[in-house]
Amino acid sequence: MAARVVFDPPSSPEQPEIIEFHTHPVESVIAVLRGGGSYRMCHRDADGRDVIVDAPLEVGSVVCFPRDVVHTIDCGAQGIETLNITDRLNQPAWRDDPALLNTGPAASPDFAVAVDPPAEARTVRYADFAASPAPGLL
Numbered sequence: 001m002a003a004r005v006v007f008d009p010p011s012s013p014e015q016p017e018i019i020e021f022h023t024h025p026v027e028s029v030i031a032v033l034r035g036g037g038s039y040r041m042c043h044r045d046a047d048g049r050d051v052i053v054d055a056p057l058e059v060g061s062v063v064c065f066p067r068d069v070v071h072t073i074d075c076g077a078q079g080i081e082t083l084n085i086t087d088r089l090n091q092p093a094w095r096d097d098p099a100l101l102n103t104g105p106a107a108s109p110d111f112a113v114a115v116d117p118p119a120e121a122r123t124v125r126y127a128d129f130a131a132s133p134a135p136g137l138l
């Protein structure tokens with residue numbers, strides 16, 4: 001097990017902070033310590049169609065997800081600070097290391113791999129998605 005605190009700055013038209021969709025080869029838990037935004041993950045709806053589930057994140061929110069789930073975090077107006085816990089002993093210096101600034105998951109290819117979500121996937125709100133049964137994660 002390992003844990004680290006990560007701060008992702010707010011996104012703005014002048015300085016967009018885009019964290020592309022990506023996967024990790026580890027089980028993960030993310031707890032929001034400060035700020036907010038949204039967690040977006042690829043899933044399938046009750047009819048088996050690809051969707052992107054958009055879950056709001058605020059202080060105290062916790063997201064748990066298995067390895068290889070296609071996901072991203074959209075930073076809110078104040079940015080977002082999270083405690084990231086994984087089942088991997090060593091986590092890379094990613095986004096916190098000035099040498100890796102704005103390089104995204106590709107900076108640590110053994111820990112995060114950039115992945116495009118399914119082109120036909122529509123975005124659904126978490127509350128709507130949670131109200132219906134779903135067969136599984138992508």
